[in-house]
Amino acid sequence: MAVLLLAEVNDGELALDATAKAVAAAKSLGDVTALCVGATAAAAAEAAAKIDGVSKVLCAEDAGLGHRLAEATAALIVSLAGDYEHIVAPATTDAKNILPRVAALLDVMVLTDVSGVVDGATFERPIYAGNAIQTVKSSDATKVISFRTSTFDAAGEQAAAPVETISATENPGLSEWVEDKVAASDRPELTSAGVVVSGGRGVGSEENFAMIEALADKLGAAVGASRAAVDSGFAPNDWQVGQTGKVVAPELYIAIGISGAIQHLAGMKDSKVIVAINKDEEAPIFQVADFGLVADLFDAVPELTEKLG
Amino acid sequence: MKVLVPVKRVIDYNVKVRVKADGSGVDLANVKMSMNPFDEIAVEEAIRLKEAGKADEIVAVSIGVKQSQETLRTALAMGADRAILVVAADDVHTDIEPLAVAKILAKIVEEEQPGLVLCGKQAIDNDMNATGQMVSALLGWSQATFASKLDIEGDAATVTREVDGGLQTIKVKMPAIVTVDLRLNEPRYASLPNIMKAKKKPMDEKTAADYGVDVSPRLEVVKTSEPAERAAGIKVGSVDELVAKLKEAGAV
Ligand SMILES: Cc1cc2nc3c(=O)[nH]c(=O)nc-3n(C[C@H](O)[C@H](O)[C@H](O)COP(=O)(O)OP(=O)(O)OC[C@H]3O[C@@H](n4cnc5c(N)ncnc54)[C@H](O)[C@@H]3O)c2cc1C
Ligand SMILES: Nc1ncnc2c1ncn2[C@@H]1O[C@H](COP(=O)(O)O)[C@@H](O)[C@H]1O
Numbered sequence: 285m286a287v288l289l290l291a292e293v294n295d296g297e298l299a300l301d302a303t304a305k306a307v308a309a310a311k312s313l314g315d316v317t318a319l320c321v322g323a324t325a326a327a328a329a330e331a332a333a334k335i336d337g338v339s340k341v342l343c344a345e346d347a348g349l350g351h352r353l354a355e356a357t358a359a360l361i362v363s364l365a366g367d368y369e370h371i372v373a374p375a376t377t378d379a380k381n382i383l384p385r386v387a388a389l390l391d392v393m394v395l396t397d398v399s400g401v402v403d404g405a406t407f408e409r410p411i412y413a414g415n416a417i418q419t420v421k422s423s424d425a426t427k428v429i430s431f432r433t434s435t436f437d438a439a440g441e442q443a444a445a446p447v448e449t450i451s452a453t454e455n456p457g458l459s460e461w462v463e464d465k466v467a468a469s470d471r472p473e474l475t476s477a478g479v480v481v482s483g484g485r486g487v488g489s490e491e492n493f494a495m496i497e498a499l500a501d502k503l504g505a506a507v508g509a510s511r512a513a514v515d516s517g518f519a520p521n522d523w524q525v526g527q528t529g530k531v532v533a534p535e536l537y538i539a540i541g542i543s544g545a546i547q548h549l550a551g552m553k554d555s556k557v558i559v560a561i562n563k564d565e566e567a568p569i570f571q572v573a574d575f576g577l578v579a580d581l582f583d584a585v586p587e588l589t590e591k592l593g
Numbered sequence: 594m595k596v597l598v599p600v601k602r603v604i605d606y607n608v609k610v611r612v613k614a615d616g617s618g619v620d621l622a623n624v625k626m627s628m629n630p631f632d633e634i635a636v637e638e639a640i641r642l643k644e645a646g647k648a649d650e651i652v653a654v655s656i657g658v659k660q661s662q663e664t665l666r667t668a669l670a671m672g673a674d675r676a677i678l679v680v681a682a683d684d685v686h687t688d689i690e691p692l693a694v695a696k697i698l699a700k701i702v703e704e705e706q707p708g709l710v711l712c713g714k715q716a717i718d719n720d721m722n723a724t725g726q727m728v729s730a731l732l733g734w735s736q737a738t739f740a741s742k743l744d745i746e747g748d749a750a751t752v753t754r755e756v757d758g759g760l761q762t763i764k765v766k767m768p769a770i771v772t773v774d775l776r777l778n779e780p781r782y783a784s785l786p787n788i789m790k791a792k793k794k795p796m797d798e799k800t801a802a803d804y805g806v807d808v809s810p811r812l813e814v815v816k817t818s819e820p821a822e823r824a825a826g827i828k829v830g831s832v833d834e835l836v837a838k839l840k841e842a843g844a845v
Contacts, residue, residue: 387730458734
């Protein structure tokens with residue numbers, strides 16, 4: 285039984301944490317072959333070869349595979365699919381873009397955001413914003429799966445597995461890349477950070493978010509946001525935590541000026557320790573918080589930042 | 594250009610979900626149902642394209658139980674021109690999988706020949722995030738998922754996508770499938786006169802069999818359970834106490 289794992293490669297670089305978590309999830313299913321795809325992917329392939337549990341790496345470099353456009357990458361995966369019973373990836377936006385396309389081309393269902401492996405055909409996945417966990421058994425010959433990274437611990441290191449270069453399939457040429465707007469940051473990545481500090485509508489403005497960022501920097505944390513904060517322009521879209529944003533499970537999650545709608549809880553309620561700061565003592569966020577502080581955030585957050593460390 | 598908008602009837606996003614005691618699923622009897630919020634955004638975008646003179650007809654499609662006609666009426670009241678209801682289940686607890694939905698939609702696309710299909714990025718019940726991508730695969734069309742901006746110029750669309758790292762802009766060949774994200778627009782409410790007018794707009798009724806699509810599931814639901822509950826926490830009285838508790842818990 286063999287597994288083909290689409291590694292997360294961003295502009296030639298391996299996203300190690302997400303990929304290593306997916307490898308950990310996939311290991312019990314069979315021998316894992318990692319596929320690294322991109323305009324450049326050789327360095328990513330070398331890094332993927334060292335993830336414990338990877339038995340082989342396939343590296344496909346081609347201009348047409350740059351920027352992770354779905355059509356070309358899906359076509360390549362489908363051309364390799366015959367050798368594998370499972371085709372998997374970490375549940376990133378790239379994989380969510382590509383894997384359903386692969387599944388449809390293979391005439392199989394896709395299993396997205398899988399949070400647990402029962403056996404080679406049976407998997408658990410959250411539905412209804414994480415308010416229910418469904419166990420499903422696939423009758424398809426090929427199982428196409430994205431793994432929710434927040435529920436798996438990253439696989440460790442090993443001596444490098446062999447890397448084999450493969451060529452791209454013909455590019456259908458349906459779409460082309462125009463530009464990326466990616467904010468450079470020295471902070472840890474949201475989905476792999478040990479501590480996340482998130483702000484909501486209560487923070488009030490983009491300028492006020494500096495207060496959230498100052499606390500995050502004190503803690504070496506990533507910064508998150510509620511949908512309301514992103515919609516209001518206080519924070520960029522890639523900070524959104526929740527049902528339809530990123531799912532995080534850090535050691536410590538601090539929710540500031542966030543009410544705790546189920547769609548937000550869906551993205552953070554598996555955090556180890558949850559702190560909530562909110563001036564409304566009835567706010568639902570307090571129902572999931574280990575430590576709740578009823579206070580005006582404009583007083584509490586600067587004080588907390590000062591007193592930590 | 595004709596725009597096809599698939600809309601799904603789902604549990605209203607404000608309703609507290611209850612797992613049935615026998616583990617067979619989520620209780621959907623007598624709960625408020627609404628149009629999937631992402632699909633409202635898709636309908637709104639289609640209407641704006643029509644208002645801008647870039648689209649001339651909007652066809653809403655829903656696949657599921659007969660009651661989905663309510664969802665289609667909402668789309669018509671917002672401004673869609675006509676609707677197609679594909680009855681594929683009798684029990685409100687039956688969820689048609691994205692692969693089967695995509696196959697039916699692909700057939701409808703072949704019949705209707707739209708220039709654009711606008712899907713939601715994700716249904717908030719099954720949280721699959723798959724249907725648009727699958728339709729695109731079956732048709733061999735270009736796909737642009739998670740759109741927060743859509744610009745159609747001639748035979749190409751420029752789409753800004755919300756991705757993990759920030760925003761990505763791509764240019765896709767038309768016809769295309771676009772799946773819409775939260776920040777593409779703010780959907781309008783249907784006005785009372787438009788709700789009345791919508792009652793007279795045409796709605797075709799079909800079945801899955803009319804399209805020759807087998808909707809039997811590929812994924813058998815073994816069980817549905819409640820997620821693990823968190824132990825109740827405590828309220829602290831001051832920032833000092835919070836810092837002390839966090840240190841005690843080894844969290845900072
Ligand atoms: C389809 C769909 C998908 C969604 N996806 C997501 C998602 O992925 N993530 C997400 O977060 N949401 C999501 N939502 C939105 C969600 O339903 C809520 O609207 C949102 O989470 C609310 O954000 P908020 O808590 O910041 O704002 P609000 O609910 O407005 O809460 C603001 C809080 O700040 C507090 N506050 C105000 N001022 C202060 C102060 N000075 N000091 C202390 N506290 C203060 C208030 O008491 C209040 O509790 C989604 C909704 C839909 C329909
Ligand atoms: N049964 C359905 N009827 C109509 N449209 C659907 C249906 N299921 C899914 N869709 C469309 O596909 C999108 C994504 O759904 P999903 O892949 O189930 O998360 C939805 O937002 C709808 O636009």
